[in-house]
Amino acid sequence: MRNIKQRMMDIGDELIPGLPEEIALECLTRSHFTTHRVAARVSRRWHRLFLSRHFYNLRKLSGRTHKAVFAVQSLLQPVSDEAKSAAPIAFGVSAFDPATGNWTRIKPIEKYPNGLPLFCRIIGVDGKLAVIGGWDPVSYRPVEDVFVYEFAAEKWRQGKGMPEKRSFFGATEYGGEIFVAGGHDEGKNAAASAWVYNIRNDEWRELPAMSRGRDECEAVAIGSEIWVVSGYETENQGNFERTAEVYETKTGKWRRVESAWCEERSPRNVVGVGREGELFNWATAAAAAKTTAVTGEGIVGVNMEEKAIVFMGRNGVFMGECQNGKLERIELPEEFSGFVQSACYTHI
Known part of the structure; x- marks a missing residue:
């Protein structure tokens, strides 16, 4: 200090x-x-x-930062009954303060005033938010855009774009940097490449490639390792693997782990990490907690150290003691009841 x-x-x-x-x-x-x-x-x-x-x-x-949860959430559009079916879905960034129960909306990104890129990822790092990739909400083409939100300035800045356009990649934070791996390119070919974004220097650097492409994978940090969980190769579309590839940040090498994901569904947004460093499924944890009639659709879990926030599609938002504790429903305003595509937390 x-x-x-x-x-x-x-x-x-x-x-x-x-x-x-x-x-x-x-x-x-x-x-x-x-x-x-x-x-x-x-x-x-x-x-x-x-x-x-x-x-x-x-x-x-000094223990004076404040934990908050952020979600890429669909915005409720005030349209007439006749226009509802034709109204495009738009997404913004919602913020939840667990200490006060308050919900707020982060100002729109200037480049996308009418809604964020579809399927973009939001990552918290060093008291900032980063929104990465996704599909242009008008053309539905993948973008390489990176935007960083500074809370002290209450302003988005555009960062250096991803080296490759890709969608449905895994992304996680470790050591003040963002690790991106897998996904697919514009031709829907599963990617094996991996990159790291340094949010302070606004620079990308390439990592060694994984042993195979992993489309619709998920990435989580466990200790000093980056786990890229499940996904599938181009020719096996929709058949999610049980394996994971683990990047060891200390050695700069990948290793393969068998039977890491024993599910037949996409791992995106539902891979959690327990207190002992074990992987678990937020959908399974929610069902075991007997919170509500839970299906896997639309579940997004956020490990928030000793607490957890779980977005459950139409079932609502819940908070509890990580994966083993009882999840309690959070009351939220109607305008913050939209579908969540990606979520994170950070100290601010």
Whole structure:
């Protein structure tokens, strides 16, 4: 923590005139994240401070960050009964604060004012949100777009696009970076390639390829390893494999794991990680908890450390103690009852 504070002191002029730097920094780290947008306008020094990764790390180490859940969720369109069947489905980013129970909507991305790319992935990393890939909501063509949301500025910025256009890939965060693997290209050929996006440097780097293509796979981080679970090769479309490929970040090598996914359905959004590092299925966990009449359709689970949020399509949204605890229904406003395609959480 001392090194982080020293970096803050090296940024420029006094943070708060008349106060020692450490005391001024201590005061600012105690501010609630909802005040950061206004605070960042006080001065150039404060602007750099509130948007810096070092300030975020200091707040996190001090236990002053705030956990929130974010979902790519369908928006309810105010249309007449005659037009309902023809109305296109549009998606936005919804935010849920587990501490207060409040729901809010993140402002639209300027490039997509009428709805996010379909099937895009949302990933939380270092107190930011990243929206990656998907299909253009008008042309239904895959896009390589990357957008990053800065909470202190309340603004989206466009990042460097993915090296390849792809859809239905696995994506997860580890070590402040986003790992992307598998999916399929514009010709619907299953991809074996994998990439890492450094959100701070706005750079992509290529990883060694997996041993085979994995379309409709899912990626999760377990310890220092990236697990790319199930999926299928081009010629086996829809026949989900039981295997996984594991990227060891310390060695830079892949290994294959048999019987990692013992399900016949897509692993997308339903692969969870238990306290002992084991994989589980959110649909199975929800059914075992006897929450409601649950089907696998539309389930999106989010491990939020000691808590879990599970979106269950038409059944609603539930919160509980990871995969083994009882899931309780969350009351939510009608405008936040839409279908969820992707979800994550992050400290902000």
